[in-house]
Amino acid sequence: MKIRLLLGVFLLFGFTSVAQSQKTLNLMPVPQKMDIKEGKLYIDSTFRLAIQGKPDQRIYSAATRFLRRLDEQTILWFKQDQVNHTDRDSKALLQINVQKPGKIQLKEDESYQLEIGTDKIQLNAATEIGAMYGMETLLQLLEADEKGFYFPQVSIKDNPRFAWRGLMIDVVRHWIPYEVIIRNIDAMLAVKMNVLHLHLTDDQGFRVESKVYPKLHEKGSNGKYLTQEQLKDIVKYAADRGIRVVPEFDMPGHASSWFPGYPEYASAPGTYQVETKYSHFEPAPTMDPTNEALYPFIDAFIQEMTHIFPDEYIHIGGDENRGLQWDANPKIQEFKKKNNLHSNMELQTYFNGKLQKILAKYGKKMMGWDEILEPGISKDIMIHSWRGKHSLTEAAQKGYPVIISSGYYVDLLFDVKDYYLNEPLEESHDLTPEQLANVYGGESAMWGEIVSAETIDSRAWPATAAIAERLWSPKEIRDVKDMYRRLEITSNRLEFLGLTHNKNYEVMLKRLTNGADITALKTFVDVVEPMKELSRRKQGITYYTYTPLTMVVDAARPDSKVAREFTWLVEDFIQKPTQELGNQIKEHYHLWSENHFKLQETMKVAPAIREIEPVSANLARLSVIGSQLVDYILAKSAGKLKPKNRMDYDKADKLTDEMRFMVKPRGNVEFIKIIDSTKKLLTYAVD
Incomplete structure (x- = not known):
């Protein structure tokens, strides 16, 4: 339903006029x-x-x-x-x-x-x-x-529409080093973003050097962490560009990496190690809120971090804690009864209350994911909405400062237009002017389960530039085609600043072909896209922190320009089936149908790409069908169809079934835009 609604919005706002291009020039974000x-x-x-x-x-x-x-x-x-x-x-x-x-x-x-x-x-x-x-x-x-x-x-x-315009970078799940963070700061300034949110601890790693508790990074990071000097340099580098740095230390859940060095603060006894899987696992290692020794431990750590991070906010995570370790611990259950805590969420709120006092002691404010929005929490706690806009509305109505990342998860690899048209305040009719003032802005969220230092830029950018515009520019700036026009120019500018979202593309293709000619592979990868919403993790592969992220799916762009512009071309053709437009469409189809044979030759010396052979074959089959449909439509429009050549619905159903089969992914890449465009040609042909 969400995708259909977004498509409807896209069709409503998807036409660029000359006046709109003049109005926006090549600026991103567009000024007020x-x-x-x-x-x-x-x-x-x-x-x-x-x-x-x-x-x-x-x-x-x-x-x-x-x-x-x-x-x-x-x-x-x-x-x-x-x-x-x-x-x-x-x-x-x-x-x-x-x-x-x-x-x-x-x-x-x-x-x-x-x-x-x-x-x-x-x-x-x-x-x-x-x-x-x-x-x-x-x-x-x-x-x-x-x-x-x-x-x-x-x-x-x-001037900006929202005061908080951020990029969250998860440096934990896959290690993201110092130099990647630095180049992203330069990119943030270029599109007028002002908050770098660093997700620094999680089950897969403790990425911060602690001199007070050195076993945190020594045993919790596998040797990959940011030193205090590097972090201080990041903070200064960002401040010199007008950008705040907000650190996140996930508590009480997502805490596996705290316990290899300090297992005494876990809710269950045992020997702990840093997790290498990305799937959710239960019972998840969780801090023990009933252990009074935990709070001096956290206090000393927070005090140490305040000397590195001067910002008023510290993000404590607080998400996805089911509390199964708590359920299995008799001491914790007894504590809940004694303190009249009826649920694990109430126990977590108790923990958050203690943590909030620690932060306040050092002049800091708490910030956490929207699970922490429970009765009794302090009104100066920032709520970070991620599960849907309902939590943003609820927090604002209750008087809490709130920002949103729901709809801005760039790791889900949606089309840029989906992020761009995601209006933070589309439910603003439920909020009074005073409540609207509680909505501070939002963040692009770049989670690190299936990215590396080589690919993270291509997942975060240039989509984050479109999100930056949504958070800066007037609400009425929503022309999708003009956005894409300006985004391509902006993308090149970001490359000039040091981002690698385009530079690494051909490098990855050369690796996949063992240095052989990449022409056929590039033609294929240019038109396919990675599977959306992390669905590649459901295809029978278990992803670990050491899994190589150098496959075809990792090189493919989340929002294929070739496929997107082909979609627009088909839409224009359906509006007015001219020979010129038909020839342009057929040129694409011819290229893809012929490319399969060339790609098969490349596969002989490139075993790493053989997994995509069925996808390439299906694209070639679809291209033959599509080319025939264009000829049929042109003949029909010219009145040159003979009765025996008219397409019947039985044949149409067969073609549709074939296309539906082609949706099945192989190699975790798909060409849904091409299938959908060909279906549109089919529907138009049989009408």
């Missing part, structure tokens, strides 16, 4: 207000910038980075080097004026105004954070023609 004028402001090697006002020192390194990126794009050899407080020349082309130093905190002023005139660029911002966003917008506005590089003359007044 923008007035596009006729002129162009050309730049040359004399380009300089000046900074006025009272900014924080971070503005100078930000302005220097802006200059270098602009110079790299234009190769104009700017003379201005490191920007500092002496760069205040009133004649400089770009004038940046900042009113006051910004703080890296929730609800800081991030607004800016950008005016590109005939002979000057004026960027005004309340804080240097807003000024950094203005510089990102300016870089996105850069264009070129036969005369050189220029900025279009525009007037922009911009």
Whole structure:
């Protein structure tokens, strides 16, 4: 039902007009207000910038980075080097004026105004954070023609729709190292995101160095963890770009990695080890809330972490705890009776209350997944909605600050449009203005069960850029085709910043073919997509932390551009069956039908890709059917069908059955968009 509803929304908003493209230019996210004028402001090697006002020192390194990126794009050899407080020349082309130093905190002023005139660029911002966003917008506005590089003359007044615009990176399930986090921070700034949420502990690893309790990382990480110096550097690197870092330490469940070093705090006796499987397992190792020694242990750990993470929030997880270890422990059951706790959730709320006091002791606020929304919790606890928008509505109605990740799980590999059209406040009619103010924003969630350092960028991006726009731009900006147009441009810009979502693609294909020609494999992988919603885990393979993630499915893009544009082409053809459109469709079908034989030749020297042979064969069969349907529709439209050639419903049913068979996945990849488009041709042909 959800997918059908999203499809309906897509069809409603899926048409791009020239006016819409002009309105958005190549910007992502789209500003709140923008007035596009006729002129162009050309730049040359004399380009300089000046900074006025009272900014924080971070503005100078930000302005220097802006200059270098602009110079790299234009190769104009700017003379201005490191920007500092002496760069205040009133004649400089770009004038940046900042009113006051910004703080890296929730609800800081991030607004800016950008005016590109005939002979000057004026960027005004309340804080240097807003000024950094203005510089990102300016870089996105850069264009070129036969005369050189220029900025279009525009007037922009911009500020975010939501104060919390985050990316959650799970560094646990598959180890995600320091350098991956750093490059993602640069990408976040480029699309005006301001919260990096690091999921640092879970059943599969304890990824934080603890000097107070060293056995946490020594026995709980398999040697893969972030040192305190690395974490401090991440926090500083992010702060220099106006980004907060919120750590997550999962408690009381998802806690296997705490116990190899400190089993005395578990709810069941025994020897513990870090989990290597990703499937849910029961009874899941869980902290013992009735053990009073647990709380000084957590207290000392939290105190240590406060010296690394200055943000006011610490995420405590709190999700997916069924409490089976609690049920099996007589001491815990006795404690529940003595304290009038009638359920495991009430026991967890007791634990959360103790934990909240520890956090408050160090000036921190608790944040947790929506399971912690239970009677009796403090009103300053942030609720993180993940199980559906009902929890966002409930939390906001009850007066809790809340953010949402429901519908933004990029690890589920949905089409970008599904994330883009996921409106956080679509149920806002249930909320008063005061309750709406409790909704702070949302996060893109990049869970790490089936990603590696090599593939994580291709799963998180560029979809997260579309989510960033949903959290920044006006609610009414919903044109899907224009979003995809701008997303492709944005995707290239993110590559320039160091992301690898495109760069690693051909590298992975070369590995799969043992260095042989990748042409046939690329033609195939370009059109297929990974199975959605982690359904590849249901295909008979048990995934471990050491399972290689270098298969065809890992190289395939979550939202195939080839398949998506083919879908649009078929929709246009059905609206108006012209020979030109028909030929374009048939060219695709011909390519895929012929490619199967070429791919079979590649498979002779590439055993790793032989699992996709049935998928390729089915794509080839479908392509023959599709090409015949196009010919049939063209002949029918031209009135050239003879009675004996008319397609009957029995034949149509047979074709439909064949296509339904082709849906069955092999190699964990699928070509549903091509099947659905061919079904549309079939339906049109028999109508």
